[in-house]
Structures are given as structure tokens and as C-alpha cells.
Amino acid sequence: MAKILVLAEHRQGAIRDITYEMLTKARELAEKTNAELTAIVLGKNAKELAKPLTEYAKTIIAVEDGKLENFNSEAYKKILTKLITEHKPSLVLMGHTSYGIDLAPRLAAALNLPLATDLIDLAFENDTLNVTRQMYGGKVNVKATARKAETYIVTIRQATFTAKKPEPPADGQITEAPSQLTEEIVEKRFIQYVLPPPGGVDITAAEKLVGIGRGIKDHANIPQVEDLAKTLGAVLSCSRPIVDKGWLPNDRQVGTSGKTVKPKLYLALGISGAFQHVLGMKSSDLIIAVNKDPEAPIFSFADYGIVEDLFKIVPSLKNKVNELRTQKTST
Amino acid sequence: MDIIVCVKHVPETAEAELKIDSTGKNIEKTGLVYDINEWDDYALEEAVRIKEKQSGTVTAITIGAEDSDATLRKCLARGADKAIRLTDPKFADSDGYAIAKILHSVIKTLHYDLILTGMQAGDDGNAEVGPILAEMLGIPHATMVKKLELATGTAKVNRELEGGLEEQLEVKTPALFSVQTGINEPRYVSIMGIRKAMQKEIKVMTLADTGLTENDVGTAGSWTKIEKLYVPPVEKQAEFLKGTPDEVAAKITEILKSKGLI
Numbered sequence: 001m002a003k004i005l006v007l008a009e010h011r012q013g014a015i016r017d018i019t020y021e022m023l024t025k026a027r028e029l030a031e032k033t034n035a036e037l038t039a040i041v042l043g044k045n046a047k048e049l050a051k052p053l054t055e056y057a058k059t060i061i062a063v064e065d066g067k068l069e070n071f072n073s074e075a076y077k078k079i080l081t082k083l084i085t086e087h088k089p090s091l092v093l094m095g096h097t098s099y100g101i102d103l104a105p106r107l108a109a110a111l112n113l114p115l116a117t118d119l120i121d122l123a124f125e126n127d128t129l130n131v132t133r134q135m136y137g138g139k140v141n142v143k144a145t146a147r148k149a150e151t152y153i154v155t156i157r158q159a160t161f162t163a164k165k166p167e168p169p170a171d172g173q174i175t176e177a178p179s180q181l182t183e184e185i186v187e188k189r190f191i192q193y194v195l196p197p198p199g200g201v202d203i204t205a206a207e208k209l210v211g212i213g214r215g216i217k218d219h220a221n222i223p224q225v226e227d228l229a230k231t232l233g234a235v236l237s238c239s240r241p242i243v244d245k246g247w248l249p250n251d252r253q254v255g256t257s258g259k260t261v262k263p264k265l266y267l268a269l270g271i272s273g274a275f276q277h278v279l280g281m282k283s284s285d286l287i288i289a290v291n292k293d294p295e296a297p298i299f300s301f302a303d304y305g306i307v308e309d310l311f312k313i314v315p316s317l318k319n320k321v322n323e324l325r326t327q328k329t330s331t
Numbered sequence: 332m333d334i335i336v337c338v339k340h341v342p343e344t345a346e347a348e349l350k351i352d353s354t355g356k357n358i359e360k361t362g363l364v365y366d367i368n369e370w371d372d373y374a375l376e377e378a379v380r381i382k383e384k385q386s387g388t389v390t391a392i393t394i395g396a397e398d399s400d401a402t403l404r405k406c407l408a409r410g411a412d413k414a415i416r417l418t419d420p421k422f423a424d425s426d427g428y429a430i431a432k433i434l435h436s437v438i439k440t441l442h443y444d445l446i447l448t449g450m451q452a453g454d455d456g457n458a459e460v461g462p463i464l465a466e467m468l469g470i471p472h473a474t475m476v477k478k479l480e481l482a483t484g485t486a487k488v489n490r491e492l493e494g495g496l497e498e499q500l501e502v503k504t505p506a507l508f509s510v511q512t513g514i515n516e517p518r519y520v521s522i523m524g525i526r527k528a529m530q531k532e533i534k535v536m537t538l539a540d541t542g543l544t545e546n547d548v549g550t551a552g553s554w555t556k557i558e559k560l561y562v563p564p565v566e567k568q569a570e571f572l573k574g575t576p577d578e579v580a581a582k583i584t585e586i587l588k589s590k591g592l593i
Contacts, residue, residue, distance in 0.1 A: 011492070016493075070498070071498075073462075073472075074471065096458075097493060098474075098475055098490060098491060098492045098493060101450070101458050101462075101474050101475060102462065102472075102473065102474045102475070102490070103462075104459070104462075105427070105458075105459035105460075105461070105462035105463045105466075106462040106463065106465065106466045106472065108428075108459075108463070108554070109428070109431070109462070109463040109466035109467060110466055114428075114554035114555065115428070115459060115554055115555075116554070116555050117427075117457050117458060117459055118456060118457070118458065130558075131555070134456070134563070135454060135455050135456060135560070136342075136344040136349060136358065136453070136454060137344065137345060137453060137456070138563070139344060139349050139562075139563075140349060140351070140358060140560050140561070140562065140563070141560070141561050141562070141563045142557055142559070142560055143557075143558045143559040143560075143561070144555045144556060144557050144558055145555065145556050145558055146554060146555050146556075147553065147554050147555070147556070158493075186503065187471040187502065187503040187506075188471045188472075188473065188500060188501075188502050188503070189500060189501045189502075190498060190499075190500055191487070191498075191499040191500060191501055192498070192499050193492075193496060193497070193498055193499075194489055194496070194497040194498065194499050195495070195496060195497075196495050196497070208592065214345060214346075232587075232592075232593065233593070240512065240513070241512070243513060244512045244513035245516070246516060250495065251495075253495070256493055256494075257491055257493060257494070257495065258494075258495055259494070259495065260494075264590075264592060265587065265590075265592050272345055272346070286586075286590060286592070287569075288583060288586070289569060292346070293346055293347075293348065294348075295348055295349070297563075299568060299569045299571075300563075300565055300566065300567055300568060300569070301567070301569075302569035303569060303570065304569055304570050304571075304572055304583070304586065305568075305569030305570070305571045305572070306571070306572050306579050306583075307571065308576065308579065312576040313576050313579060313580060313583075315576075316576040316577045316579070316580035317580040317583055317584070319577075319580070320577070320580040320581050320583070320584040321584055321587075321593055324584055324588065324593065325593075
């Protein structure tokens with residue numbers, strides 16, 4: 001029976017959500033292609049970590065090794081090379097995450113197996129793998145096919161598939177496989193986790209956020225938006241480019257590499273809505289977006305959209321809110 | 332310290348309206364403005380900063396049509412010493428794997444202590460060329476690098492993880508690092524700088540110079556093949572508020588008021 005392998009992702013002792021998302025999608029693919037779903041956990045306490053996966057997959061292969069306490073793409077490559085050669089799976093799934101991005105291309109090159117990355121959908125048609133992904137920052141979708149091979153490797157975009165336990169639960173068995181690591185990987189060593197220095201503002205606690213993006217154009221334009229935020233009683237947050245430019249500290253960043261927020265109001269100004277940002281704010285109660293580009297992906301997530309230059313809206317909005325406040329106090 | 336930087340000339344699409352062309356496999360390129368890929372811009376800046384501190388050379392290398400020279404000129408103006416452009420009609424439709432093979436064929440003949448790339452390109456966003464190239468060259472790599480400190484024979488790098496966390500690694504050099512945006516602040520290049528760079532030579536190479544065959548590159552040499560491009564289906568669409576800025580502002584205020592947000 002063909003096998004589909006899912007590489008579990010974990011950090012600091014916890015299985016990451018992408019693992020369950022992949023297991024859910026892989027189960028669907030396994031059912032369709034009559035394949036067996038197998039999860040792989042590599043870690044210092046792999047068997048313990050594997051326990052919650054028994055509800056999702058029939059077989060879980062755990063490789064325990066003290067040298068696998070923290071992720072190391074070179075160590076993972078060595079072990080997965082052995083497992084893939086041994087099990088000859090039809091498909092290997094990993095996350096399009098900081099780990100998968102570091103590992104998958106190098107593993108695929110080492111094994112000369114076709115790789116497709118950052119997938120938002122995939123299906124087998126006969127023996128061909130059809131994939132769906134995005135280009136140009138999410139403005140265009142692409143259907144592509146992979147070169148025919150016995151095994152395909154893919155990386156899956158985060159928060160794209162909804163994790164769902166099988167009914168009834170899989171009641172999987174954890175089997176241990178030996179680690180192939182005879183010695184420490186010396187060319188690439190994990191030293192430590194580094195947390196950004198704590199800032200003064202916790203945007204995850206804010207009830208209202210004004211988020212700014214590339215459309216702000218210049219550092220000098222930030223005070224007027226900050227002013228509007230103050231008027232609204234909101235806190236200023238931003239998308240990645242603003243932090244990259246050093247215009248706001250990184251504790252203000254919303255998105256996969258920043259914070260996940262769920263305020264009552266998210267006012268997005270000049271934010272195009274790349275999925276990395278959207279994942280961090282799409283659960284906000286009310287999203288209002290201002291962007292010059294009518295095609296900006298943010299409009300697919302916003303409740304209200306305004307196609308306009310943000311610098312025309314900001315002063316008007318500030319005035320209107322102030323007017324309302326004055327009316328309130330005078331009555 | 333000899334550093335090779337892999338760069339790509341890409342259309343700026345963040346604020347452009349994109350159309351699918353008649354083949355259905357590409358976007359309509361006319362009217363789009365091209366520039367150095369954003370991630371590569373940071374890689375180049377990092378390379379030039381290292382060179383300024385430690386001396387050595389920076390070589391920029393790209394695969395693309397003749398108009399990629401604009402990106403190479405920018406690299407030269409920024410402080411790169413040499414530029415190589417690989418151009419051949421046979422390279423068309425190469426995926427990240429085929430691109431890595433082409434880069435490998437040239438880079439393996441050059442001396443380097445460090446190879447820097449952007450972690451992905453703004454057009455196809457595969458985020459795969461760097462690690463594949465490192466595997467072919469047999470050197471260590473790290474992706475999504477946000478901080479890079481060099482010592483003798485090693486580098487300390489911070490990789491970006493999710494949720495604001497980073498991991499610090501020690502990597503033996505020579506190594507390949509694919510950098511994440513925000514690792515530095517790329518400098519502006521003056522018109523004078525670009526003019527000066529116009530006099531520098533760009534070395535042009537074709538498939539015949541790489542030692543590869545037709546089957547190694549293009550669709551034949553790729554892992555994946557694009558079948559169709561399409562505009563993402565809209566699952567949900569915002570309700571658009573229209574009018575003058577004042578009218579729109581009044582509508583927003585009304586909505587906020589009705590929800591008790593002001």
C-alpha cells in the first residue's frame with residue numbers, strides 16, 4: 001500500500017498547528033488514493049510528542065534522539081532521507097514554515113525528488129500531482145503539475161486547511177525508528193531562541209487597532225495616522241514592510257512573523273493584504289480597509305472597503321470623529 | 332571575503348493591477364516596472380556591508396533577459412565589483428530547481444566565502460533556490476536570516492521563526508544564507524553611482540557556457556510546470572463605501588458609532 005508521510009512540526013515541546021492542518025488534508029488524499037497515512041515525529045521526546053497525533057493518523061513513526069531537541073534542517077535531512085528511501089511514500093508533506101522552508105528544498109535536491117512549495121491545494125490525477133499555489137504576493141493563483149516521480153515532496157501554506165479530527169479518531173500506533181545521527185551536526189548548530197526585546201505596547205490587548213502598510217509611503221506620514229489612532233482611541237500597528245524599514249518597532253507587527261490580533265476594530269490603511277498579514281488579523285470583529293488598489297487582496301477580508309488614497313481619508317475621518325465627540329459633549 | 336549574491340529582476344506588482352496574458356501561463360508584462368527583487372536587495376546590501384568592513388569582492392549574478400542588466404547595474408552602483416548575467420532562450424520556464432542548476436554550474440567555478448540570496452522572489456515566491464543551490468555545492472545553509480555575524484570559519488545567524496521568535500545558529504563557512512527583509516536598511520543609489528556603474532562590464536553567459544544541456548534547464552529540467560494562471564476567486568467581498576472623502580469618513584463614523592466603537 002502506498003504511503004503518505006506528514007512531517008510533524010514542533011517547537012519548545014509543543015506540536016504546531018500546521019501539523020494537524022497537514023494531517024487533515026493528507027487524510028483526504030490518502031483516502032482518495034488508497035494510501036496509508038503516516039506521521040513522522042523527530043525529537044528528543046518524540047514518543048511523548050506523538051501522542052496527540054494518534055487521533056489523526058493510523059501510524060506514527062517516532063525517532064528519538066537528544067540531538068533532535070531543536071530543529072536542525074541538516075539532521076532532519078539525514079533522517080528523512082533514510083525514511084523516504086525505506087518507505088517509498090507517494091507524497092511527503094511539510095509546512096511552508098520557517099522549518100519547512102529551510103528543509104524541504106535541500107531534502108528534495110539531495111533525493112532528486114520533485115518539490116512544490118507553499119501549496120494552497122493539491123490532488124493526484126492518475127499518478128500526476130496537481131498543485132495550486134500563488135504568485136505575485138497572492139494576486140494570481142497558479143495551477144501547476146509536478147514532473148512524474150515515485151515520491152513528491154510538498155510544503156503546505158499555514159492556516160489554509162482546517163484541522164479536523166477523523167470520526168472516529170484514528171487510534172494510531174506509535175512505532176519507534178532508530179535515529180541515523182551518529183554524531184552532532186557540526187556544520188549547523190542551534191544555539192538558542194532569541195525573543196525580541198519587549199516593547200512598551202501590547203497590540204494583542206488593544207480593542208481597536210489602526211494598521212498601516214506600504215501605502216504610508218514615508219516615515220514622515222506616520223504622525224498624522226498616529227493622530228487619527230489617538231482620536232479613535234486605537235493603537236497603531238503595522239504590516240511587515242513598516243518594521244523592515246525601521247519606522248515602527250517589531251512589537252507593532254501584525255502577521256505570521258509578528259502578532260495575531262483580534263480587536264473589535266481593525267482599520268487597515270494602505271495595507272495590500274498579503275496572506276502573512278491577513279493571518280494575523282482576519283479574526284478581528286470589524287475590518288475596514290482603505291487602499292488605492294481596487295484589486296488589493298485586503299478587500300476580500302474586510303467588512304467595508306474604501307478605494308481611495310489613505311491621505312484623503314485620514315484627515316476627513318479624524319474631523320468627523322472629532323465632530324461627533326463634540327456633539328456628544330455638548331448635548 | 333569573496334561574496335556572491337544571486338539576484339533576480341522582477342516586476343513590481345504590489346500596487347499594480349495584474350492581467351493574465353493570452354497564453355494563460357503568464358501575466359501581461361507591458362506597463363509593469365521592473366526592479367531588483369526586494370529580498371535580493373537586502374542580500375546585496377548585506378554583502379556590500381561585509382565587504383566594506385572586511386574588504387574582498389562582491390559578485391552579483393542573475394539569470395534573465397537582457398533587461399536584467401538594470402538590476403545588475405544597480406548592484407554595481409551599490410558596491411558590487413563584478414556582474415554576471417546568464418541569458419538563453421532555453422532558460423525560459425525554468426523552476427527553482429532548474430535555476431539552482433544554472434547558478435551552480437557557474438558558481439562552482441568561482442571562489443567564494445559566502446553566498447547570499449533573497450529568501451524568495453516577489454514573483455513566484457517558491458523560496459527554494461538557496462537551499463537547493465547549497466545542497467548542490469555541498470555547503471551549509473540557513474534561510475530567513477535576519478542577522479548575520481561573521482567570525483573565522485563560522486557565522487552566527489538569527490533565523491526568523493513564527494510569532495516574532497528567532498533562533499540563533501552557528502554555521503560553518505563557506506555557507507549560503509538566504510536573507511529575510513529587514514536584515515538591514517538598503518542604501519539609496521545616486522544617479523552618479525549608476526552612471527559610474529555603466530562603465531563596468533557585465534559578463535554575459537549562455538547555456539553553452541554552463542556545461543549543462545537543454546534537458547537540464549527550462550521545462551525539461553524543472554520539477555514543476557505551470558499549467559494555468561487565474562485570478563483568485565473572491566469568496567467574500569467588502570462592502571465598498573463610495574463618495575467624497577468627507578462622505579466616506581461620515582459613513583465610517585456612522586458604522587463605528589452604531590457598533591459602539593466611538
